[in-house]
Amino acid sequence: MTEVKITVGESYGKKRSISLYLRLIFHVIASGVFHSVLMYGGYLWMQLLQREDVTEPAIVTAKLFTPCYLTNWNFLFQTIFLTMSLVYDLMEWFDRHETGLGRKLRFCRDVMFSGLVVPLTLFISTMFWTLFWIDRELVFPVVYDQLVPWWFNHCVHTNIAIVILIETVLQARRHPTHYKLELWLTGGAGVLYAIVYYSIFFFAHRWLYAVFGIMTWWQVCLYQILIWTSTFVFYYIQFPINRIFHREEVEDQKQVIQEQKSGIQNGGFTEQTNDSVLKHRSKNQIESSSF
Template sequence: MELPDLEKGLDHSVVTKRHKVRLVLRTVFHGLLMCHHATVNVFGGFIFFKAIQHENQEIRTMGSFAAAFGTNWNFAFQSVFLFLSLIYDVCEWLSIQDGPRAKKIAYWRDIVFTSLVVPYTLFVSLMFWTVYWIDRELVFPTVYDSIVPWWFNHCVHTNISIVVLVETLLQARRQPVNLKLELIITSVVAVAYAIVYYAIFFFANRWLYNVFGIMTWWQVCLYQLLIWTSTYVFYYLQFPVNRLFHGSEPESEKTVIERVETKEPPMEKGLEEPKIDSTPVFEKKENGIAKNFEIAAMQTKQEEADGPFSSDNWSLKYRSLRDKFENSRL
């Protein structure tokens, strides 16, 4: 793991100690959150089976479309991320984080976090509580309280933001791991989710969320654009926010990332790119080869030497005539 710029110049033992402290914090955090998500998933299963057998039609409908809710999609993304994070923490404790499998785990852990967890967690949490504050019947009807406890609602709509916040503080992710792949994943999920709730409307003749039911079609289109735009805004915003906590990216790390993208061989430490001197040098080459600008300069000198008043190239006849004109008196 790369250490922040603020730790440059510190004693190696101090840096190692801080790294261990962070590793302990990350492991405890990922372990506790993994237990939290596992408990919520198990309890959510009980809610699902109770919902599909409930006497209230609205609650039965909620149970039937449970897999379509964006809240459940996002919670699944977070569960996968925490699982990968905990595995990589174990690899660090066993000092095998440099192995090929551990690197793949870290790679996909970061991909899942940046492309799925951050944008959709912030969207779900912000959009849910905003609409809930305006009119809860549009997003979480009161009838759901009979089967969904208040604490469960906060687990899937509030605590999810804590995952993003604490993870941002504990782990430096200053820039995308693979920008193209991350944007593809974010876009595919955004389009797939839109297809799901529009398909429910056309085939089941009802909206998955009541907030769509009070809108006209042009308002639905604008709201859909807002959903997609906010997702990409959250994606791009996470990197400058991360740099606020972990400092700017070290030059060595930039070089490594650029090398991966351009497939360039590694640059040896201490070597710099040769500087090209832009000052023209008009020297004769030993091998007889001259550069274009040198040839142009020599041609210019030759033209000056071959000018109409150059005494070196005048014939004796015309030189004598010139001398007569110069020495004559009017």
């Protein structure tokens, strides 16, 4: 019975080590790719700003308002998130993740992921490709192909969703880290972005996205409600989806935590083996020995 209980603790430890190893590899690669794409995007914009021969309205809009696109905001958020994740993985690798700095970094990482990265990424990928297949001129005019390579478009509109999927598989986030703060981030980003593109329309007399230009004002209002509603839907669905991938892992975590709280050390191993001690074991300890 004792040997089996040791195996349970060791099994969880091995799972945790493999998970850390996979997360570290993923975050090294993803962080490197995202930083490279971000720098290349900045280079493209600098090149565009230097051009004086731009007359196409869509390109002029991109030239003047590149920092105002939600796609670029989200890509920056993802880059920051991946950087924080990589730093935290390294701290965990060197067993420094339970320090004050490590706990704060983990909190910021998880809140940012749940409150900003997930809802904005899923909204952007879903809405962009839906409108793109209906009529690409509504979100990404053909003339943009002169400026943006096809692979760059997929980096900022497709790969971002793949990162979310892989992150969900590798990291358990079954519940909100800070529910109110995450909701404020989700709602605040939506409201702030609405202020940005409506302000551009009223002051510069142009829409960031052509899809708004084909709508009447009541349609714009309905579309705006759809935008805000969808981001909150994406926020809420991430947790049940995460529980699908991490149900077994979290049950293992609960068992280890329960053993720690009950004073059992070394993965459930107890040096005292006389009959009087065995008789006083709790029901939970006896049940755990049967696994």
